[in-house]
Every structure is written in structure tokens, then in C-alpha cells.
Amino acid sequence: MMTAHVIIVAAGSGARFGSALPKQYCLLAGRPVLMHTIARMREALPDAAVTLVLSSDMRAYWQELCAAHDFVSPPVVDGGATRSESVARALAAMPAAAPDDVVLVHDGARPLVDTRCVRAVMAAMAAADVCGAMPVVPVTDSLRELRADGSSDAIDRSRYRAVQTPQAFRAPLLREAYARCAGTSFSDDASLMEHCGYGRFVLTEGSATNIKITNPLDLAVAEAMLAHI
DSSP states (O other): OOOEEEEEEEOOOOGGGTSSSOGGGSEETTEEHHHHHHHHHHHHOTTSEEEEEEOGGGHHHHHHHHHHTTOOOOOEEEOOSSHHHHHHHHHHHSOOOOTTOEEEEEETTOTTOOHHHHHHHHHHTTSTTOOEEEEEEEOOSOEEEEOTTSOEEEEOGGGOEEEOSOEEEEHHHHHHHHHHTTTOOOSSHHHHHHHTTOOOEEEEEOOTTOOOOOSHHHHHHHHHHHTTO
8 A cells, every 4th residue: 555755845935926925924815825735735645744845944933823823734844945955855854665655745835736636646656657647737828939039839739738736756766866866956856757767657637726826916816716615
């Protein structure tokens, strides 16, 4: 039986959010975004061990928030300068994993992930030949590819998918990939695994509500979504 380990990455400064307070600590329906994220992952995988990655200078503030909201935090690991370094530190803090153990890496700024989405990723990992699984959604906007001279070409959007989290991987393989690529930064864990030559990856059905909070408008959208899900 697979054992699940969840890493929630929330060490970013939220510079694009345009606020003095990083987005993961901003209030959504009365409590911080990050608490929604943790609660939903716990609901989806109640038996999973959860590790939270925060920047070291925000740990005390997080403890204050947990006390104020009567919230029990998962164990916390100090993040690194990049997302990849933060995940690597969380992996290093985890106990030794069995070959079939699964690590799910989830963005702390995705507070509306649902149980179906998480469990679909876990179900995909049941196949012995699967190295990783990730939720995706269709691209709804028209796409154009830019050329070096400034011109562009239309692209068939039906051939593309937008990738979400949580992304799931065999624990030993993810650790091995991070060891091989130490000091290199990737936008997500699937990109790192692919760079190291691991496959195969399964795409599962994501969710339109599993948005990533990037700017203040996203926070307003998430608030409206919460009233309907």
C-alpha cells in the first residue's frame, strides 16, 4: 500500500502580488490562504504526513497566525532561495521512504484544491510503471507563439494543457532527481523529473477552481468561488 507524503511549498515572497504581506498569509474568507491549502490537503489525504516549507523570517509570524486562528501547523522546514531548493530541503527532512511511497508537492497559494483532484493524482500512481502524475486543465484562451523578430503564429490550443498541483512522484526517484540537479532551478517538479529522464507521467483531470493566487484579483475570485463550492 502506498504511503503519501505531502510537501506544501509556501516560502515565496509574493513579489508579484504587490503587497507587503506575502499572498499565502493574506486573509481568504477570514483566515490565511495557507490555512485553507493545508486543510484541504489534510481532508483529501488524512493519513498523509505533511511538511510545510516557509521562509525562515516568516516562521514566527506563522506561529502567531496559528495561535490566533487556533490552527495546528504541520512540521515546518526553512525554505531556500528558489522553489527547487525549498522542495529539496523538505525532501531532506523527510524520513526514509519505501520504493512505492509517493511524495505530493503542492503550492501553498492553491487554497481551493479539491479532494477529487488530489485523489485522482494518487490513484494514477497505483500503476507500477508510473513515475509521476499531475492535474491539468484545458487551455481556454487562444495561443500565439512569438518569433525572435516579433512576429507570431497561431497555435492549436487543443494540443496544450495548463499544469496544476499537487504533482505526485515516487519518493526515491524524486529524491534522486533533486540530488542529480542540485543547484538548478525549475518551475515545477515535473520539469525537473523530465530533465532527469524519468517517465512515464500521467495527466489527470484538474479543476477550474484549483487556481493559484498570484495577484489581488485572484484572491477576490477565490473568495467568490468559496461561496459556490
